[in-house]
Amino acid sequence: MIFVYQFTLEQDPAALSKTLWQQSIPHRIIHKDGADQLWLLDERHVLMVQQILNMYLGEPDKLAQIPPAPKKASSFNLAQASKLISLYPVNAGLVLISILVAFLTGLGSQYSALSWFSFLPIQVSGNYLTTTHFSYVIENHQYWRLITPIFIHFSMIHIAFNLLWVWDIGRKIEKVIGSVFYLLLVLITALASNYLQYLDTESPLFGGMSGVVYAIIGFAWLAPKLIPNCPDLISKPIMIFLLLWLALGYTSFFEQIGIGKIANTAHLIGLVCGLVCAYLYHLYAIRQKRR
Numbered sequence: 001m002i003f004v005y006q007f008t009l010e011q012d013p014a015a016l017s018k019t020l021w022q023q024s025i026p027h028r029i030i031h032k033d034g035a036d037q038l039w040l041l042d043e044r045h046v047l048m049v050q051q052i053l054n055m056y057l058g059e060p061d062k063l064a065q066i067p068p069a070p071k072k073a074s075s076f077n078l079a080q081a082s083k084l085i086s087l088y089p090v091n092a093g094l095v096l097i098s099i100l101v102a103f104l105t106g107l108g109s110q111y112s113a114l115s116w117f118s119f120l121p122i123q124v125s126g127n128y129l130t131t132t133h134f135s136y137v138i139e140n141h142q143y144w145r146l147i148t149p150i151f152i153h154f155s156m157i158h159i160a161f162n163l164l165w166v167w168d169i170g171r172k173i174e175k176v177i178g179s180v181f182y183l184l185l186v187l188i189t190a191l192a193s194n195y196l197q198y199l200d201t202e203s204p205l206f207g208g209m210s211g212v213v214y215a216i217i218g219f220a221w222l223a224p225k226l227i228p229n230c231p232d233l234i235s236k237p238i239m240i241f242l243l244l245w246l247a248l249g250y251t252s253f254f255e256q257i258g259i260g261k262i263a264n265t266a267h268l269i270g271l272v273c274g275l276v277c278a279y280l281y282h283l284y285a286i287r288q289k290r291r
Helices: 014-022 043-058 062-065 078-087 089-104 134-139 156-177 179-201 210-226 235-250 264-290
Strands: 002-006 027-032 035-040 122-126 129-130
Touching: 002 043, 014 027, 014 062, 014 179, 035 043, 043 062, 078 089, 089 156, 089 179, 156 179, 156 210, 179 210, 179 264, 210 235, 210 264, 235 264
Parallel strands: none
Antiparallel strands: 002 035, 027 035, 122 129
């Protein structure tokens, strides 16, 4: 996101925002540090927005005379998909790989396929499932297993819930800190949450992007408080809802309503990883400023 303008207390951003939407210019009005700020989502609109802003500051009555931009037929094509992938390659990869793994594993029901992605290999013998020890993964150099459980999901609700949050909040973070740092956040979270979840349950039958979801939530909450000019990445109501969801995971609530047992350790470790990574990125930003 690109910072454009900070309104004074006497200025009402509503008229300007209305004009920008009429011109099909995606933007956000964010209240930060006691003032409203205008942020753009696409740098290609900066010049046009600057012209409209000058009119807003000089002759606001003329905003109403600007004709609305012609509406385009809404269609999703390959070019649009390619653009989204190029803008958010890590987030797009997380979503696409999760969907592919869900298809290959039958949402966790095909154990032979699931075994390729689970934290430890799984073998089916009649009605029994057998596995091995963590040392097997290290000795046989199957290091991908430390990461791939984040792509395993066990129901449509499970995968939809996780990927919606990843796509919504994760894109904002990837835009702010870049794909390389965002990928590091995901990998650190996957390693820590998967390993500690295994230690807690002593079973490889777990999975999901929830640990990553809570990592990006923690990062999105703390980063604007540490990094100057970082826009708000998550609203307070959403933060409260997801923390409440985390707390409910430590009760029997989800089992009683039929969702099943929640990987609480992965959630909690993910949240901690997000907070730690936000602080580390803050230190990195300070160091870069001093150079």
